[in-house]
Amino acid sequence: MEARSASTFKEKTTINEELTITTSSNTKTVLITGASSGIGAKTAEFLASKGFTVLLVARRKEKLTTLVDQITSHGGKAHFFEVDLSIEQARIELINTLEKENQQPDILINNAGFGWYGHFETMNWQTGKDLIGVNIEAVAHLTHLVLPGMLQRGYGHIINMGSVAGKLPEQGIALYSSSKAFMDAFTTSLYRELRGSHVTVSVARLGPIQTEFFDAARSHENGGNVPAEKLAIPAEVVARGIYRLITHPHKVVYIPWYLSVSPLLEILFSGIIDLVGPLLLGKKKIQK
């Protein structure tokens, strides 16, 4: 495996109407998983506009190529790696390749992931296995692979893309919300373990965001419509939030910020949520 596509860096180049490359001083390298669409793609674009070198990882090569071309044509630095993160050996090869090419990430954004909505017993187990593989196993494994290097180099930031669902596990998303609860616990433990080491671990707890997430959830066998889709906000908001998190590292960030009340809802109203849960999920609606 080798890095695809590089570019030279130019200052003050407009990347689109909103994003302008403003700095040539930022030399940090950011590895972003799930960068072929949605939050990962927008974050890559935004961080590249701020002068970071972005390393994009996902399976859909065409989307990755287009994004790399877009970033590099506007003076940013980007490379892509076509990787199925559910495969252990592929993850190892990715990090080995980065080491060989001297592109060790200063920042890892564990963003790749997908959801599924419906009664848990109707989930195809292959979907369940894939969800655990990407949302949990790949996060732990990639972190395990990059952390020693970060500690050795004396700088690192690992950002885990969590969800308010991790603290507010509702009906229909049993395995997905569990995977995001993993993000919360994993982040908190590591954050405490790494205090004083110059490596920070953060979790971004997101609300509903306008991405392909909802289509992807429907595309898996028996997957239903995630109700929160109607409340989704643009992915650019997350990209800006992640940039702020990198420049001002801390343990937890809510995007949008007002969702910081969400853990309280579970504590205060869990009895009521238990009662209405089955009604909200309704009878099994199987979508092909």
Ligand SMILES: NC(=O)c1ccc[n+]([C@@H]2O[C@H](COP(=O)([O-])OP(=O)(O)OC[C@H]3O[C@@H](n4cnc5c(N)ncnc54)[C@H](OP(=O)(O)O)[C@@H]3O)[C@@H](O)[C@H]2O)c1
């Ligand atoms: N959208 C929301 O409402 C929302 C809310 C809370 C949290 N989140 C979290 O935000 C993260 C990004 O999701 P999104 O909303 O941006 O959805 P998205 O547009 O569907 O993006 C998901 C990304 O994950 C990648 N991915 C999935 N399976 C993969 C695999 N096996 N190997 C490599 N890459 C894989 C996809 O790339 P390929 O298909 O090209 O491989 C894609 O780039 C996820 O962790 C999600 O749980 C989203």
